[in-house]
Amino acid sequence: MSQDQSASYKPTLNLPQTEFPMRADLVKREPVRLKHWESHDLYRRIVDRRKAAGGEDFILHDGPPFANGDVHMGTALNKVLKDLVIKSRTMAGYHCPYIPGWDCHGLPIEFKVVKESRGLEPAEIRRRSEAFAREYIDIQRESFRRLGVFGDWEHPYLTLAPEYEADIIRVFATFVEKGLVYQSKKPVLWSYGAQTALAEAEVEYEDRKDPAIFVKFPITSGDLAGKSSLVIWTTTPWTLPANLGIALHPQFTYLQGEFTHAEDGRRENLVVVKELLEAFTEKTGFAQTGDLAEFKGEALVGATAQHPFLDRQSKVILADFVTTETGTGAVHIAPGHGADDYRAGQENDLGLLSPVDDAGNFTEEVGLDFLVGKHVFDANGPIIKLLAEKGALIGKENYQHSYPHCWRSKTPIIFRSVPQFFIRIYDLRQTALEEIDRVQWLPHWGRNRIYGTVESRPDWCISRQRTWGVPLPVFYPADDPENPLIDADLARKVAELTETGGTNLWFEKDDAWWCEQLGLPAGTKRGHDTLDVWIDSGSSHVAVMDRHPELHTPADLYLEATDQHRGWFQSSLMVSVAVRDKAPYKAVLTHGFVVDQDKKKLSKSEAEKAGKPIDAKHFYEKYGADILRLWVSSVDWQNEVPFGEDLFKQTTEPYRRFRNVLRILLANLYDFDPDQDAVADEALTPIDRWILERLHDVIAECRAAYADYEFRKVFNTLNQFCAVDLSALYVDITKDRMYCDAADSPRRRASQTAMHRVFDALARLLAPILAYTADEAWEFASHSESVHLETFPEPDPAFAGAEATGQVSQFERLRDTAQVAIDEAIKAGKFRKRERASLEIALPADDSARSLLGDHREQALEFLMVSDFFLVDGDELKISVAETDHAECPRCRRSLPVGENPDHPELCGRCAEVIAGLA
RNA sequence: GGGUCUGUAGCUCAGUUGGUUAGAGCACACGCUUGAUAAGCGUGGGGUCACAGGUUCGAAUCCUGUCAGACCCA
Numbered sequence: 001m002s003q004d005q006s007a008s009y010k011p012t013l014n015l016p017q018t019e020f021p022m023r024a025d026l027v028k029r030e031p032v033r034l035k036h037w038e039s040h041d042l043y044r045r046i047v048d049r050r051k052a053a054g055g056e057d058f059i060l061h062d063g064p065p066f067a068n069g070d071v072h073m074g075t076a077l078n079k080v081l082k083d084l085v086i087k088s089r090t091m092a093g094y095h096c097p098y099i100p101g102w103d104c105h106g107l108p109i110e111f112k113v114v115k116e117s118r119g120l121e122p123a124e125i126r127r128r129s130e131a132f133a134r135e136y137i138d139i140q141r142e143s144f145r146r147l148g149v150f151g152d153w154e155h156p157y158l159t160l161a162p163e164y165e166a167d168i169i170r171v172f173a174t175f176v177e178k179g180l181v182y183q184s185k186k187p188v189l190w191s192y193g194a195q196t197a198l199a200e201a202e203v204e205y206e207d208r209k210d211p212a213i214f215v216k217f218p219i220t221s222g223d224l225a226g227k228s229s230l231v232i233w234t235t236t237p238w239t240l241p242a243n244l245g246i247a248l249h250p251q252f253t254y255l256q257g258e259f260t261h262a263e264d265g266r267r268e269n270l271v272v273v274k275e276l277l278e279a280f281t282e283k284t285g286f287a288q289t290g291d292l293a294e295f296k297g298e299a300l301v302g303a304t305a306q307h308p309f310l311d312r313q314s315k316v317i318l319a320d321f322v323t324t325e326t327g328t329g330a331v332h333i334a335p336g337h338g339a340d341d342y343r344a345g346q347e348n349d350l351g352l353l354s355p356v357d358d359a360g361n362f363t364e365e366v367g368l369d370f371l372v373g374k375h376v377f378d379a380n381g382p383i384i385k386l387l388a389e390k391g392a393l394i395g396k397e398n399y400q401h402s403y404p405h406c407w408r409s410k411t412p413i414i415f416r417s418v419p420q421f422f423i424r425i426y427d428l429r430q431t432a433l434e435e436i437d438r439v440q441w442l443p444h445w446g447r448n449r450i451y452g453t454v455e456s457r458p459d460w461c462i463s464r465q466r467t468w469g470v471p472l473p474v475f476y477p478a479d480d481p482e483n484p485l486i487d488a489d490l491a492r493k494v495a496e497l498t499e500t501g502g503t504n505l506w507f508e509k510d511d512a513w514w515c516e517q518l519g520l521p522a523g524t525k526r527g528h529d530t531l532d533v534w535i536d537s538g539s540s541h542v543a544v545m546d547r548h549p550e551l552h553t554p555a556d557l558y559l560e561a562t563d564q565h566r567g568w569f570q571s572s573l574m575v576s577v578a579v580r581d582k583a584p585y586k587a588v589l590t591h592g593f594v595v596d597q598d599k600k601k602l603s604k605s606e607a608e609k610a611g612k613p614i615d616a617k618h619f620y621e622k623y624g625a626d627i628l629r630l631w632v633s634s635v636d637w638q639n640e641v642p643f644g645e646d647l648f649k650q651t652t653e654p655y656r657r658f659r660n661v662l663r664i665l666l667a668n669l670y671d672f673d674p675d676q677d678a679v680a681d682e683a684l685t686p687i688d689r690w691i692l693e694r695l696h697d698v699i700a701e702c703r704a705a706y707a708d709y710e711f712r713k714v715f716n717t718l719n720q721f722c723a724v725d726l727s728a729l730y731v732d733i734t735k736d737r738m739y740c741d742a743a744d745s746p747r748r749r750a751s752q753t754a755m756h757r758v759f760d761a762l763a764r765l766l767a768p769i770l771a772y773t774a775d776e777a778w779e780f781a782s783h784s785e786s787v788h789l790e791t792f793p794e795p796d797p798a799f800a801g802a803e804a805t806g807q808v809s810q811f812e813r814l815r816d817t818a819q820v821a822i823d824e825a826i827k828a829g830k831f832r833k834r835e836r837a838s839l840e841i842a843l844p845a846d847d848s849a850r851s852l853l854g855d856h857r858e859q860a861l862e863f864l865m866v867s868d869f870f871l872v873d874g875d876e877l878k879i880s881v882a883e884t885d886h887a888e889c890p891r892c893r894r895s896l897p898v899g900e901n902p903d904h905p906e907l908c909g910r911c912a913e914v915i916a917g918l919a
Numbered sequence: 920g921g922g923u924c925u926g927u928a929g930c931u932c933a934g935u936u937g938g939u940u941a942g943a944g945c946a947c948a949c950g951c952u953u954g955a956u957a958a959g960c961g962u963g964g965g966g967u968c969a970c971a972g973g974u975u976c977g978a979a980u981c982c983u984g985u986c987a988g989a990c991c992c993a
Contacts, residue, residue: 664955823962
């Protein structure tokens with residue numbers, strides 16, 4: 001047989017035909033499809049269609065990303081996961097409106113704006129901050145759309161919108177109404193140079209030399225009362241006037257006994273932590289001269305000690321943050337001058353002192369006349385001198401350390417307490433904890449995370465000394481400027497004005513204007529604080545879900561990264577419990593962070609330095625959005641998500657398989673009209689039944705996996721189905737009948753019937769993930785409407801059984817064994833193509849495969865893709881291979897008996913019949 | 920230091936209530952096909968299931984401890 005002879009029969013075959021391109025060209029094609037979707041208002045039509053069909057609501061409430069920076073892979077992961085939920089729930093029949101939002105206020109934006117040009121008026125800072133936010137909203141929105149995320153992109157919610165701002169203020173009013181808001185002092189990072197509070201981000205670290213001193217506090221109560229003294233170590237002597245406590249570590253071992261100074265012979269009975277005994281001696285000159293008693297830190301709890309120069313007792317408390325790195329293991333606690341100190345002070349009821357004014361000078365509260373009006377850093381010397389005079393100074397050294405400085409004025413930072421506003425958590429906590437247990441947490445351990453935070457969180461500090469935010473609507477009367485008016489009705493009036501004018505009015509109009517508007521006595525001044533931005537986003541269930549006509553509370557799902565247990569999930573819960581005594585969500589899903597390939601934290605600047613892009617744009621512009629979406633679907637979102645370009649590229653292979661499988665199915669269906677050509681279920685051949693039985697399971701598994709947000713399981717199931725069942729088996733085996741049978745042979749039509757169902761189901765099941773590709777394939781299957789308007793396939797109960805599957809797995813066993821033998825025969829040079837093989841199959845007499853091979857010879861030949869086989873007896877399955885005697889039919893290239901038909905002596909029986917039919 | 924979680928092939932992952940020889944895909948090597956062709960098919964190497972104990976007739980799976988990593992808290 002010659003190549004020519006074979007080629008001459010080519011026109012008589014039913015070779016696959018399709019225009020669906022093999023090459024995806026996603027980078028070019030996706031934007032075109034996106035434009036088409038948007039010009040046809042696809043999102044709106046999907047939502048309307050589900051609503052018209054009476055679909056149950058499913059509300060995924062979008063957590064607003066910060067409008068700052070480009071969309072990186074972490075943001076993309078979050079948004080695509082949300083989209084997978086929306087699309088899969090929609091295709092499961094739910095009505096799923098999706099209103100995306102952005103978090104607009106806050107320090108990172110203000111910081112950038114102010115850094116660009118310093119010394120701006122508040123109103124100008126706000127104008128520029130808004131412009132900045134809007135710029136990034138547009139950038140991010142373009143990325144999200146390009147990723148194929150469906151939603152109401154024309155009408156997102158923005159926390160800077162006047163209506164939204166008004167609702168934030170109303171939420172504040174509700175807090176006030178319920179008696180939850182109070183004012184108290186709390187330490188903040190304070191720049192006396194700029195006379196303002198700073199945020200962490202505005203602090204620069206520089207080396208600085210400070211005197212570090214050892215100070216004794218004689219113990220005045222407990223077992224050691226009058227016998228010994230605690231020694232503290234501090235680099236900020238100026239905070240000693242505000243000392244209210246001394247912290248020990250509960251588990252550390254402390255030593256108590258007599259110490260003598262090496263030079264002057266001074267004797268002291270002191271308490272020092274064991275690990276630092278040597279260092280203490282070295283630095284102070286005091287060495288142990290008597291027996292030392294040992295005890296754990298917790299033994300001293302509740303004792304008191306005499307303040308070295310004020311008529312006051314300091315409480316001995318326990319704290320975990322005490323270390324043995326430097327000092328004495330006894331930490332000076334000034335709750336007004338440090339974050340740890342503040343918390344320790346709260347927990348132990350120490351009270352709070354912060355006798356320092358805006359300029360960094362001591363106030364009268366300091367308690368020592370000679371210090372009043374003195375700058376704190378000028379007071380170190382005099383305080384040390386005083387300590388020495390009182391005999392409280394045990395040692396002194398110069399200490400060089402890295403110390404925070406103001407990025408604007410370059411002056412060193414001090415911790416100083418200023419009045420702040422708080423929400424009393426005590427009144428909300430119990431309800432919040434009960435609500436946590438009514439919510440479904442995914443993964444389940446999320447429950448413990450948020451429960452722990454809510455259980456232990458202190459009162460919520462809601463005031464910020466910032467400009468780019470929603471004003472905290474309080475007022476200071478002219479005659480009593482220390483006591484602000486915290487009033488719900490006033491706040492509501494401010495909200496009314498904000499509803500139309502935005503909160504810029506607060507910064508642009510003067511006090512006189514506000515007094516007139518609100519009916520306040522002349523001379524009343526408004527406050528200068530803004531609200532914590534967690535109030536902004538935490539109010540979204542009020543400002544968005546309660547207000548938006550398509551939405552309602554509680555949401556069915558919140559879906560964010562795991563850090564939001566402490567962030568948005570918690571702030572939303574607290575606000576919701578305050579306004580409606582209920583959680584704002586029924587279920588909360590958290591995913592891990594995107595991390596480096598070796599599971600190290602992924603920082604943007606480092607990644608860029610290393611030439612490892614992490615911007616989503618890089619990936620959808622290089623590989624296409626569908627590859628990115630497929631990557632998201634393949635990932636284990638419960639834990640950290642390792643990411644790198646190499647890992648990412650691994651998903652291109654499954655993508656190509658999905659695409660090629662869709663393509664070959666389409667191509668095999670080019671002449672198939674389901675209405676005309678489909679065969680009845682009973683007319684399907686066993687292998688068709690088998691693939692439909694497999695499809696039944698695949699549909700059921702995918703639907704269940706989608707419902708549980710297990711997209712990775714969908715990915716695995718579909719990938720296996722396409723790679724093993726379809727590509728390697730079904731499509732390969734049915735090639736012969738598809739190409740060589742008569743076009744309308746029952747056998748071919750049977751397979752087309754099955755393929756049609758498989759294609760239809762596969763395209764729908766893939767649609768949430770491969771949003772572009774599934775839609776493209778759907779279009780080539782001559783549908784006029786998008787696949788995204790469709791619903792998922794239902795498992796067909798007619799194929800719920802496994803009769804055909806049982807048969808096929810028998811065949812598979814034979815095929816696997818045969819393949820090894822055939823491969824050896826080919827390697828040994830017996831022949832070149834597996835179709836030339838003739839098998840001798842040895843089987844035990846009782847093997848069930850015997851009857852299968854005997855009764856279904858033709859199917860067996862088709863399945864094994866060989867020329868011939870003979871059955872012999874044997875102890876176990878064993879197959880030997882020889883070349884067949886049959887000639888190769890030039891039309892179908894199978895080696896079957898030829899010459900049965902005298903008109904076509906070179907053809908096999910089937911091909912001769914087909915040719916005869918064509919004439 | 921505390922809490923939560925993770926640890927199966929070089930890589931990404933399956934592994935159902937404990938039950939035959941721990942499975943896929945990618946990558947690699949070799950072969951077939953040229954009628955899915957910038958495709959398709961096959962074969963092969965590669966695993967002490969992090970480590971050590973324990974429960975059991977039997978453990979990747981259940982229990983305890985150790986190590987490593989991640990996140991949150993401190």
